[in-house]
Amino acid sequence: MKLLKNFLPFLIGIPILWGIQLISPPHIAIILVNVGVNIILAVSLNVVNGFTGQFSIGHAGFMAAGAYTTAKITLALQDTLLPGLSPWLSTQTIFLMALVAGMLLSGTMGLLVGMPSLRLRGDYLAIVTLGFNEIIRVFIENIRWLGGATGLSGVPPYTTLVWVGLGAIATISMARRLVSSTHGRALLAIREDEIAAEAMGVNTTKYKIRAFVISSAFAGLGGGLLGHYILLVTPKTFTFIKSMEVVGMVVLGGMGSISGSIISATLLTVLLEGLRGLDQYRMVMYALLLVILMLTRPTGLFGTHEIWDVLSRYFPKRKAVQKA
C-alpha cells in the first residue's frame, strides 16, 4: 500500500507526460524540458538552502559531476544492446543506470565537500561550494578524457519530456518526504537555531551532511538530463552563473517552500526564454527582477509556505502532509 502510494505520482505522471510530449510543438517542448530541469535543480537546492538554512552556491558543480558521468557512460554504451531487451528498452535502461551513476558520483562529491564544511557553524559552505564549482570547472577544462574546454559532443539524445518530468516528480517526492519525516522536523529546527536544535538532541552535523548529499545527487540528475537534451556537455554550461541562476529561483520562490521553488523555476525559465531576443540584456533583467522582488517581498513568493498546505486548509478532509 505504502509502496503504491510512493509510486502513484510516477504511474499517473507517465501517461500525462507522454500526452504532453506528443502534442507539444518543438519550441514548446524545449521550454518544458528546461522548466523540468530547473525544477529539479531548484527543489534540490532548496533542500539545503531552504530546509537546513545553510547556503550552497555551487549547485552547477554537482550538475557537472552528474552530467559528465552520465554522458561518459551513455557514450561508451551507445552501441551496446542489453541481452534480452528490445533496442528501445535497452537504451532506456542504460540511460537510467547512467543517470543513477551520475547521481552516485555527484552525491559522493557532495559528501566530500560537505563533510569538512558542514561540521563548522557559519557560512563556510557558501565559500567552499563556490570554490568547488570553480575547481571542478577548471579540472574538467584540463582533462582531455573529458573533452577539455570544448567538452563532450555527440551525446545521445536520450532525454525526453517524459524523462525530465519523471525526474522532477522524483525530486519533489524526495523533498516532500524529507520534510514530512522526523528528519524534516530536525531540519527545520536546524534552520531555526542550530545550537538549540543540538540541545534538543538533534545531531545537526549528520542531518546537514545528509541533506547536502541528497541535494547534490539530484543536482547530478539535473545535469545528466540537461546534457542528454542539449547533446553537449561542456564546462561552460556549469559555471558560477548557472549556480546563481538556481539560487535566484530558490530565493524567489521562498527558502523552504517546495511549491515556491517549482513555481519560480517555471516562471523564471519561461521569462528567460522570452527574453532570448534581447540576449545581452537577459541576465541584467533577470538580476533586476530579483532585486525588485527582494525589496518588495524579501521572503520570496511563498516564504516557507506550501500550496498544498493552503489547499488542505480549504479541503480539511485531507490531512496536511507537512507543516511549513
Add this chain to the structure above:
Amino acid sequence: MKALLEVQDLDVYYGGIQALRGISLKVPENQIVALIGCNGAGKTTTLRAISGMLKASRGSIRFAGEQIKGLRSHQIVARGMAHAPEGRGIFLNLTVGENLELGAYLRKDRESVAKDLETGYRLFPILFERKSQIAGTLSGGEQQMLSVARALMSRPKLLLLDEPSLGLAPQVVEKIFSVLKDIHKTGITLLLVEQNAHKALRIAHHAYVLETGSVVMQGTGAELLASPEVRKAYLGD
C-alpha cells in the same frame, strides 16, 4: 550521597580569555543545587560547558558515572540531561506545540510523550491556551515557561536551568519557583543558576557562589542565606 553530576577542575576559555578557572561542583541525585554569583562570574559558561555547548579545555565532567566531557550536546541530551538556556533558546518561528514536540525529539515512546505533554500543559496552563501560537509572539515570561516546559519534554534526569526568573513579574517568579519545586518532586534533579539569590537559596539543598570563574563559597542553602558575606554581596543587605 551519590552524585549524579560531578564536575572537577573545569577550565573554559573564550578565545584567549579564561572564563572558568578550575570549577568543581557536585550535584547529588534528587537534589536542587543552585549556582549564584554576579554578572560575568561564569555561571552560564559553567552550564554551557556541562551540557556540551562549549568545550572545556581542562577538567572532568562525570554524569551518571560516565565521563561526558568532549561529547557533543546531542549526545549528552541522549544521556538524560536537559538544558533550558539563558536567553531561552526557543524556536521563535515554530508554534508552542512544535517547540514542545522538539523537546521530545529523541524519544520514541509516543504515548508517554503525549502524557508528558499533558503534564507540561498542566504545569503551565498558559502554554496550552497558546499551543498553536508562534513562539516568537509569546511574552517574555511565557517564552521562559516554554523553555522550561520544553526541557522537561526530554524526560531528563538532570535539568540545567539558566535564570528561569529573569525579567519576570514577581507573581510569575513565584509561579516559576513553585513549578520548579513540583518538578523536583517528580524526581528530577535540578542545577539552577539564578540572579534571584534569595529565592534560589531558599529552595536549594546546596549552593555554590561563583566569582570571576571560581567557586568562592559553598554550603547548604540555609547556611549561605545566613552567611554575612552572602547577605552583603548577593542579597543586598
